[in-house]
Amino acid sequence: MSAVELVGLRKSYGNVTVLDDFSLRANPGELVTLLGPSGCGKTTTLRCIAGLERAESGEIRIGERLVACPERRVYLPPNRRDIGMVFQSYALWPHMSVFANVAYPLRVRRRDRRDRHRAVMEILAMVGMDRFAQRPVTELSGGQQQRVALARAMVARPAVLLFDEPLSNLDAKLRRSMRREIREAHDRSGATSIYVTHDQEEAITLSDRVVVIRTGTIQQVGTPREIYTEPATRFVADFVGFENLLTATVSEVRDGSTGVQLKSGAGPVWTSKGIARAPGTEVVLAARADELEIGSLGARGEPPAAAIAGVIRSRTYAGGRVEYLVEAGGARVVVRTPEAGAGGSLLDAGGGAWVRFPADAAVLVDDENAERAPQEAEPAAESVPVQGAT
Ligand SMILES: Nc1ncnc2c1ncn2[C@@H]1O[C@H](COP(=O)(O)OP(=O)(O)OP(=O)(O)O)[C@@H](O)[C@H]1O
Ligand SMILES: [Mg+2]
CATH class of the missing domain: 2.40.50.100 (RNA polymerase II/Efflux pump adaptor protein, barrel-sandwich hybrid domain)
Structure with a gap:
């Protein structure tokens, strides 16, 4: 299991500073939620961790590895960071079947065919989608697509899982049941997870710890109970x-x-x-x-x-x-x-x-x-x- 650590991260778009001296640590196996209003920098933080954005300064570590540090000219591309990510809009490939979508990270990692088949079917069974393996993803409901995205993020058993508001497109009832499933999947995977949401109920019920963010700065870090009962500001x-x-x-x-x-x-x-x-x-x-x-x-x-x-x-x-x-x-x-x-x-x-x-x-x-x-x-x-x- 790997910790994820950000130290003194700074990230701007043009002359707008989104993250300023941003530091955060998720312990090995922990599920940490970033909670904050729209535009506060949650997606930017996740994209920096995944390597989809480059910060101007600061350090990102995954386990023992330094994966990004502009001052030391360190930058590992996304495919070398051992990360699985679930995007808010799922970002599934519409021209591929459920199976092909989920198998993709394993193909990138050059796993052999038999290995791939076994791993994909296993993870699809875990999210209750094995029956749909051959369906085009365009013929799935929102909740089903969400499960496929979850399976794709987890199939290669990455050390770190990143979730960007994965439930915001679902109705309230499905959101609650998917929340439990994500928590169970996280527990079973042994990964360290960082989960982004602007929904306080989701953060409180899902996380080991919650980080409340306001315009790129951390307001409070605490257990769900601490955040819920004793807000600091x-x-x-x-x-x-x-x-x-x-x-x-x-x-x-x-x-x-x-x-x-x-x-x-x-x-x-x-x-x-x-x-x-x-x-x-x-x-x-x-x-x-x-x-x-x-x-x-x-x-x-x-x-x-x-x-x-x-x-x-x-x-x-x-x-x-x-x-x-x-x-x-x-x-x-x-x-x-x-x-x-x-x-x-x-x-x-x-x-x-x-x-x-x-x-x-x-x-x-x-x-x-x-x-x-x-x-x-x-x-x-x-x-x-x-x-x-x-
Ligand atoms: N590619 C970009 N170019 C310029 N500005 C950007 C870019 N991406 C994000 N921003 C700006 O950076 C700030 C933080 O954006 P970010 O997407 O991280 O917010 P967020 O917390 O994920 O919000 P939301 O809850 O709406 O998804 C916003 O003010 C946004 O307009
Ligand atoms: Mg966002």
């Missing part, structure tokens, strides 16, 4: 689906727990999760809608301690749950409760409500938006679809 929190990101100021620090005062005036809200900052520091309180509590202000009009009082702007049925949008102290807060929650009855839009942050329900994250605002203003994607060889 506002960007990560937003990207992994924290609906509520509220500006707050640290007011007290006690026994590893931090109390913050929301900008809207409510608080203190206490949490021991996330960054630790001194009193007076401005932070962002990130909370998932499902973690918050809501109740009617009722006749007494008195919210419980540390709750924000506000008005329900909307109520939406969200499949077994109910989602409220509450405007409170200048902030908009989203709360989701079980249908029979909030004391058993639904609250009405237009009514007064309180929203409470139970202890440790929220995470404190850095607000790096202020300093990065100019980059945010750039349009994200005049993205060119890029394709390569096998």
